[in-house]
Amino acid sequence: MSYNINDNGYYGEFGGAYIPEMLYPNIEELRQNYLKITAESDFKEEFHQLLRDYVGRPSPLYLAKRLSEKYNTKIYLKREDLNHTGAHKINNTIGQILLAKRLGKTRIIAETGAGQHGVATATVCALMGIECVVYMGEIDIARQAPNVARMKMLGAKVVPALSGSRTLKDATNEAMRDWINNPVDTHYIVGSVVGPHPFPDMVARFQAVVSEEIKTQLLEKEGTENPDYLIACVGGGSNAAGTYYHYLDNEAVKIIAVEAAGKGIDSGESAATSVLGKEGIIHGSKTLLMQTNDGQITEPYSISAGLDYPGVGPMHANLYRTGRAEFIAITDDEAMTAGLELSQLEGIIPAIETSHALAVFEYKTFKPNDIIVVNLSGRGDKDLQNYIDYFGL
Amino acid sequence: MLNSFQYIIIKKEVELKRFPPLWAVNMNRINQKLEEDKKLLSIYFTAGYPNIDDTVSIIHNLENSGVDMIEIGLPFSDPLADGPTIQDSSTKALRNGMTSEVLFQQLKDIRSSVSIPLIIMGYFNPILQYGVEAFCKKCQDVGIDGLIIPDLPVDVYHLKYKSIFDSYGLINVFLITPQTSEERIRYIDSVSNGFIYMVSSASTTGATSGFGDVQTNYFKRIEDMHLKNPQIVGFGISNHDTFKQATQYAKGAIIGSAFIKYLTHKGVDNLERFIAPILAEN
Numbered sequence: 058m059s060y061n062i063n064d065n066g067y068y069g070e071f072g073g074a075y076i077p078e079m080l081y082p083n084i085e086e087l088r089q090n091y092l093k094i095t096a097e098s099d100f101k102e103e104f105h106q107l108l109r110d111y112v113g114r115p116s117p118l119y120l121a122k123r124l125s126e127k128y129n130t131k132i133y134l135k136r137e138d139l140n141h142t143g144a145h146k147i148n149n150t151i152g153q154i155l156l157a158k159r160l161g162k163t164r165i166i167a168e169t170g171a172g173q174h175g176v177a178t179a180t181v182c183a184l185m186g187i188e189c190v191v192y193m194g195e196i197d198i199a200r201q202a203p204n205v206a207r208m209k210m211l212g213a214k215v216v217p218a219l220s221g222s223r224t225l226k227d228a229t230n231e232a233m234r235d236w237i238n239n240p241v242d243t244h245y246i247v248g249s250v251v252g253p254h255p256f257p258d259m260v261a262r263f264q265a266v267v268s269e270e271i272k273t274q275l276l277e278k279e280g281t282e283n284p285d286y287l288i289a290c291v292g293g294g295s296n297a298a299g300t301y302y303h304y305l306d307n308e309a310v311k312i313i314a315v316e317a318a319g320k321g322i323d324s325g326e327s328a329a330t331s332v333l334g335k336e337g338i339i340h341g342s343k344t345l346l347m348q349t350n351d352g353q354i355t356e357p358y359s360i361s362a363g364l365d366y367p368g369v370g371p372m373h374a375n376l377y378r379t380g381r382a383e384f385i386a387i388t389d390d391e392a393m394t395a396g397l398e399l400s401q402l403e404g405i406i407p408a409i410e411t412s413h414a415l416a417v418f419e420y421k422t423f424k425p426n427d428i429i430v431v432n433l434s435g436r437g438d439k440d441l442q443n444y445i446d447y448f449g450l
Numbered sequence: 451m452l453n454s455f456q457y458i459i460i461k462k463e464v465e466l467k468r469f470p471p472l473w474a475v476n477m478n479r480i481n482q483k484l485e486e487d488k489k490l491l492s493i494y495f496t497a498g499y500p501n502i503d504d505t506v507s508i509i510h511n512l513e514n515s516g517v518d519m520i521e522i523g524l525p526f527s528d529p530l531a532d533g534p535t536i537q538d539s540s541t542k543a544l545r546n547g548m549t550s551e552v553l554f555q556q557l558k559d560i561r562s563s564v565s566i567p568l569i570i571m572g573y574f575n576p577i578l579q580y581g582v583e584a585f586c587k588k589c590q591d592v593g594i595d596g597l598i599i600p601d602l603p604v605d606v607y608h609l610k611y612k613s614i615f616d617s618y619g620l621i622n623v624f625l626i627t628p629q630t631s632e633e634r635i636r637y638i639d640s641v642s643n644g645f646i647y648m649v650s651s652a653s654t655t656g657a658t659s660g661f662g663d664v665q666t667n668y669f670k671r672i673e674d675m676h677l678k679n680p681q682i683v684g685f686g687i688s689n690h691d692t693f694k695q696a697t698q699y700a701k702g703a704i705i706g707s708a709f710i711k712y713l714t715h716k717g718v719d720n721l722e723r724f725i726a727p728i729l730a731e732n
């Protein structure tokens with residue numbers, strides 16, 4: 058059994074492309090071209106050269122000694138926070154901008170939650186000299202102000218999403234509507250492993266550079282490619298997909314996916330999709346999502362804008378359904394505490410999204426000789442004000 | 451290229467046309483309406499808007515005003531293909547308490563007084579949660595004739611759901627756009643058994659005003675394909691002129707956002723004041 062995508066664009070029963078006909082030509086163009094173009098040698102060369110010289114890859118695999126000591130196990134941090142623009146998101150935007158150029162697109166749109174994907178998209182658009190429009194929920198614009206300023210500085214237009222919960226889900230709706238209205242010249246750089254096929258697979262493949270590097274780096278440091286556990290936070294699931302990618306079918310490596318419980322699973326203010334969600338369709342994908350009995354998508358909540366999404370990518374829905382991954386839900390408070398702890402134990406201020414993954418060590422006990430790799434998906438600069446307000450620093 | 455699976459299905463469709471199954475003899479109201487020798491006006495409104503209990507009276511008023519067909523919008527929280535007007539009406543309708551169950555309850559006696567075709571237009575997730583078969587059965591029970599589900603792609607419909615829709619006598623309507631390839635239009639035509647919803651331009655609902663050469667050329671191009679299903683134009687039709695333009699090349703036209711705006715500003719009575727000028731001869 059494979060946990061990767063099948064020929065029809067599904068992970069088990071999840072995935073597919075449930076899109077209005079207006080989006081069909083765009084999605085079909087991508088579906089027919091993404092594997093072909095990304096396999097071309099000049100594409101691969103340009104992709105890897107930019108990841109190396111522009112993004113700063115490979116990102117270090119850092120043995121976090123003081124953190125490991127505290128939890129009496131062996132913890133490696135995959136330092137995606139050290140990438141240019143401060144998160145894993147840029148791995149994907151580099152890949153998609155190169156693809157968009159080869160498809161002859163002259164205008165880029167994107168959605169963003171925490172603003173990391175918006176910044177990563179604005180960055181590659183500046184790099185290539187392409188027009189960029191980023192949709193961002195009105196609430197997220199307020200809580201991630203530094204990233205809004207960065208996008209503007211990079212020349213992107215930031216459009217507030219005013220509908221629905223005014224967060225990531227609604228920014229995604231607005232981006233899709235823009236694409237419907239601009240079907241010929243525009244490419245939509247989706248920021249996570251969500252949306253209609255082929256987006257989940259395409260984004261996972263671009264993020265797979267993470268697990269590819271973990272394999273070589275771990276072999277060098279530990280004499281084995283295989284950790285005992287991989288841990289990543291899941292909003293849509295792109296940093297997680299990149300972390301798991303080359304290990305998906307290697308069941309000796311255990312997978313932990315961390316969702317945002319917000320104020321608690323039963324509080325009514327949560328984004329823990331695997332627990333609270335049911336099978337359905339969101340943004341063109343059949344997956345698990347939070348919804349009412351009548352099939353209306355509900356408004357999630359998390360302190361972290363990047364995890365504030367009522368669905369998960371179809372790969373993760375399948376990892377949950379099959380039991381391949383263990384899903385853990387971490388509250389706002391647990392995450393914030395873990396973020397402060399990493400700052401003061403290791404001198405690394407993580408993004409609040411990432412802090413959710415780090416909180417697993419309080420939640421679950423590992424063996425002293427376990428080797429654990431956590432995706433340190435982003436740095437906390439964008440969240441400083443939130444941390445400061447939260448802790449009254 | 452059609453894959454072999456699609457090819458087999460098309461072949462099968464051709465056979466079915468030659469030897470129609472029994473239910474097809476009992477013609478759906480949509481098919482009957484399409485045979486009338488006139489241009490058809492179809493009106494979309496969102497169920498539960500402006501008030502939760504307006505559904506039935508809006509349907510009555512529309513029929514009495516001379517409308518040929520009605521699309522009842524089942525509101526959805528995340529209507530991807532809709533512009534701000536229909537989004538807002540959907541949000542309000544949901545806040546008013548509209549659900550699939552409430553809508554079916556409101557429509558339960560509708561066929562005792564209404565004879566024009568009624569179509570439910572809604573996104574797939576609420577239908578999936580209701581249960582596709584249960585939903586279809588309810589539609590048949592209350593006298594719904596067809597469905598328009600913009601985010602249920604034709605291939606998935608064909609593979610998984612067509613037999614269910616057929617067994618409850620429901621017509622499923624598919625969209626085409628100016629970007630849809632000729633080959634795909636032919637495929638959609640082969641799967642359809644009512645009409646084809648011709649989206650006037652690359653847009654969400656309510657976006658355009660008036661038609662230019664681009665639309666006219668597109669309407670002509672489709673007319674010249676001589677599809678087996680008639681076409682009804684939607685998106686961007688708001689008044690007498692755009693209705694005339696659209697129906698010059700198509701069997702009918704659908705008005706949505708402009709009608710919702712009318713409801714918002716003028717209320718649910720006197721709907722003939724909106725409809726009559728559209729249907730006026732000149």
Ligand SMILES: Cc1ncc(COP(=O)(O)O)c(C=O)c1O
Pocket residue numbers: 144145170171172173174248249250290291292293294295296297362363364408410411434435436
């Ligand atoms: C640092 C960081 N980590 C994680 C995420 C969550 O996204 P994903 O689940 O796609 O990795 C985000 C999203 O904005 C982010 O900025």
